[in-house]
Amino acid sequence: MSRTKGLLVFAVLAALAVPAAAEDNAAAFLAGTTNDCPGCDLHGARLKGRDLSNANLEGANLSEAVLHRAVLTRANLKGANLSSSNLNVTDLRFADLSGANLTNALLYQSNLAAATLEGATLSQARSQHADFSRARMGKVTWVGGLSDEASLVGTDLSDANLTETRLFRADMRKAILAGADATRSVLYEARLNDADLTGIVAKDADFRYSRLNGAKLTNADLTGTRLLQAWLTGADLTGANIEAAHVKDDVPPQ
Amino acid sequence: MMQRILSALILTALLVSAPSTAWAQATAPAERSDFWSLKIGSPVSAQPTDFQEFACGTDGGPPSTPIKGFAAFATCPKDASGLHEVQFRYDDEIEFWALAMQIEPVADRFAGTNIGEFPVIISALFDDDGILRAARAVTDDRTTLRNRRSAYTLALYIKGRFGSDRWTCKDLPLADGRTPVGTRFVKQDCTARSDDGLALELKARLLHRRGQTAIDPHTNQVRKGGQYESTARFEMFDPAVKMVDNEQD
Numbered sequence: 160m161s162r163t164k165g166l167l168v169f170a171v172l173a174a175l176a177v178p179a180a181a182e183d184n185a186a187a188f189l190a191g192t193t194n195d196c197p198g199c200d201l202h203g204a205r206l207k208g209r210d211l212s213n214a215n216l217e218g219a220n221l222s223e224a225v226l227h228r229a230v231l232t233r234a235n236l237k238g239a240n241l242s243s244s245n246l247n248v249t250d251l252r253f254a255d256l257s258g259a260n261l262t263n264a265l266l267y268q269s270n271l272a273a274a275t276l277e278g279a280t281l282s283q284a285r286s287q288h289a290d291f292s293r294a295r296m297g298k299v300t301w302v303g304g305l306s307d308e309a310s311l312v313g314t315d316l317s318d319a320n321l322t323e324t325r326l327f328r329a330d331m332r333k334a335i336l337a338g339a340d341a342t343r344s345v346l347y348e349a350r351l352n353d354a355d356l357t358g359i360v361a362k363d364a365d366f367r368y369s370r371l372n373g374a375k376l377t378n379a380d381l382t383g384t385r386l387l388q389a390w391l392t393g394a395d396l397t398g399a400n401i402e403a404a405h406v407k408d409d410v411p412p413q
Numbered sequence: 414m415m416q417r418i419l420s421a422l423i424l425t426a427l428l429v430s431a432p433s434t435a436w437a438q439a440t441a442p443a444e445r446s447d448f449w450s451l452k453i454g455s456p457v458s459a460q461p462t463d464f465q466e467f468a469c470g471t472d473g474g475p476p477s478t479p480i481k482g483f484a485a486f487a488t489c490p491k492d493a494s495g496l497h498e499v500q501f502r503y504d505d506e507i508e509f510w511a512l513a514m515q516i517e518p519v520a521d522r523f524a525g526t527n528i529g530e531f532p533v534i535i536s537a538l539f540d541d542d543g544i545l546r547a548a549r550a551v552t553d554d555r556t557t558l559r560n561r562r563s564a565y566t567l568a569l570y571i572k573g574r575f576g577s578d579r580w581t582c583k584d585l586p587l588a589d590g591r592t593p594v595g596t597r598f599v600k601q602d603c604t605a606r607s608d609d610g611l612a613l614e615l616k617a618r619l620l621h622r623r624g625q626t627a628i629d630p631h632t633n634q635v636r637k638g639g640q641y642e643s644t645a646r647f648e649m650f651d652p653a654v655k656m657v658d659n660e661q662d
Binding site for chain 1: 437438439441465505506509510512513514
């Protein structure tokens with residue numbers, strides 16, 4: 160009986176000790192004595208301009224945190240909650256953001272080149288002029304995002320949900336959008352030369368004035384897609400329902 | 414000025430309304446420190462903490478050795494006045510927040526490091542004990558041709574800020590080899606005292622230096638790129654300090 164009691168007391172003490180240790184770790188992180196804080200609650204923290212390269216912040220709660228101009232190259236941000244955070248002008252090259260929640264995040268002019276964002280959520284994020292080139296963004300949920308003039312050269316967006324995302328004038332040469340859902344997305348004047356859009360669902364999407372030279376559009380669903388003045392020289396449209404697309408400007412602007 | 418008031422009102426309104434409209438994105442601070450936030454006569458610890466990109470200054474020229482902040486002032490060599498010049502720029506968090514949120518008047522208002530919308534290079538000058546003795550602002554040539562053309566008019570803005578009738582000004586003659594820019598020539602030095610007893614010195618220049626011409630003498634074509642000097646230089650300092658003028662006529 161006393162043995163059971165002892166175990167119970169130990170279990171209670173251990174349960175109390177874990178959050179206390181996490182709090183200590185968060186305090187040390189905020190004081191700048193460590194750059195690693197996996198699983199920490201850093202909600203609303205001001206980490207502006209801080210050098211967090213190679214930091215381990217896996218699973219951390221960084222919602223509403225200010226990371227403006229922070230350096231996060233090669234940081235581990237797997238599964239982190241970065242919703243509504245300010246990541247403007249941050250350096251996130253080679254960072255691992257797989258499964259991270261970036262809903263409503265600000266990523267203006269951020270550098271995410273070669274970062275991993277597989278399965279991440281970027282819905283309603285604002286990432287104008289950001290650099291996502293060569294990033295791995297398969298199965299990303301990017302609904303209603305704003306990413307005008309972003310660079311997505313060679314970016315892997317296969318099976319991504321890009322519904323209603325705006326990529327006006329984005330540079331998406333050689334990007335992979337195979338199986339992506341781009342329903343009602345805006346790719347007006349986007350550069351998609353040699354991109355892989357195999358099986359893309361682009362219902363009612365706006366591709367006007369985009370460059371699709373040499374792009375693969377095999378089996379693409381182009382129902383209601385606006386293609387006025389789009390460049391399609393050398394594009395592979397095998398199995399795509401191009402006849403269902405609007406090639407004249409005969410639909411009202413969205 | 415109207416734009417400044419308008420953007421301040423817009424930003425305040427946006428930030429105040431944020432909680433009620435359940436704004437999903439991060440908000441931004443309502444203000445930031447600027448040149449006028451510097452506290453002359455006070456130590457490093459009393460100075461604003463939100464400036465960025467500190468470096469040793471070069472008498473209003475390009476930045477020299479990068480340093481961590483005002484606290485590292487002693488790293489910078491003393492100038493001819495015996496002060497350590499630390500150059501810095503304004504914080505750009507609000508500017509980029511506004512760009513992301515597509516609120517153009519606010520982004521414009523907080524764009525770059527400027528005084529009265531004139532891009533400037535600013536620096537703080539500390540004595541050996543870490544007391545701020547002077548602050549300097551020099552118009553930044555790394556801007557659009559249009560901004561550079563009007564740079565010398567920053568002097569008018571600064572005069573107005575302290576009260577135009579406070580200044581004692583001297584219009585200086587053109588030195589040898591200097592010529593007007595078109596029909597206009599400005600070479601004016603002004604001094605004043607602020608209400609809190611600081612010495613103020615202001616210089617405005619608009620002229621061609623030797624070799625600078627509007628027409629290329631070899632091709633007879635109009636030169637692009639603005640070959641002229643259009644600058645304003647402002648210093649406010651503790652009157653006990655003897656500021657040394659390094660200008661080469």
